Amino acid sequence: MEICIHRGTHEIGGSCVELAHDGYRIAIDLGLPLDAENNDPKWLPNIAGITSPAEDFLGIIISHPHQDHYGLLAHVPENMPVAMGMAARRILDTASRFMPGPKPHLGNLELKDRQALTLGPFAITPFKMDHSAYDAYALLIEAGGRRLFYSGDFRAHGRKAAQFERLIAAPPAAIDCLLLEGTSLARLDEDQHFDTETDLEDQFAAAFKRIAGLALVFASGQNIDRLVTIYRAALKTNRQLVLDLYTSEILAATENAHLPQGHWESVRVIIPHSQSRQASETENLYKRHRCINWAKLHELGSKAVMLCRSSMINQLARSGNLAGAQALYSMWDGYLEDGKLQAQLDALNIPLTKIHTSGHADTPTLKRLVAALQPNTVTPIHSQHPELYESLFPNVVARTDGQWWSI
């Protein structure tokens, strides 16, 4: 089997790996680089079959529904075979109704936990992982008697930590090469652990108790683990969870009845101006979502936790009094760097506190995966610090973008 990382040997985002064997090729992930200023076809890696017709190219496997792993799917030929988890596909399909820009081609091949999918000479076995994206997989890819393990993005401190423990307890054997994500390297000391989602639940509950008015939480509508954490903390402190329509539709798209839903008694849904078109296109809107208006939201005040986004703040401020309101920030710090959200909140005298944990594995967790798999080689991917791998893991072979090698 021949392998080429087109993008990702020294950066986070824009992941794409091409594999070749016996005259056929496939790709794993087709992500948009994090620093791409737009979703332009110019970011496509040069892979025959994606950028030009080629019969030996069999399809694309998407490990999980994060933009830096699927973001360029809008630019692939319409009949391209694309595989991903079914819930991941429904989430991306739902999200595309709310997002500007071209719709991604989501394909129709299904990744199912621990069930091999065959594309030509490639057998692809997905392993469900704990990650901040829902329906995320690591991938075992076998061809010509060789075995590649792609970690995808993962962690072991989320609400699906049991998935990671299950993999560690019975790992696939005889791995020739492990492509290992290292997003968090250098963000944390080598022996330090990230806070768990359960830790965050306590931190949110303490904050909700402390806040005198409306609690505004800034979190991704697709970080399902985090939504559950916020929901549970809201329940503990007798606050209703108020979602925007987008987030409520994403939760419905999981088709997981254990996750909070917009029609639950303890949940309310608000339709911001920016989502009124989607609301008018939503079938059974009032049956599927317990909608409230802005006046009702302000009336709830200290009895509510509102999932907020920057685009909603003006409407929120215009529609009522925000005395005692506080904001909690539960996303990657980098999104705060432009200062825009802070300026919006400062203008309203709303203090901002951070409550967050990473969607990616800490170093002790990365080491546990390597120790369990005992791969012949470990190759860095999805990391800004490939140079750190050698001091942390055995048998490291770093590669450069565009370099082909064989196992």
Ligand SMILES: [Zn+2]
């Ligand atoms: Zn991810």
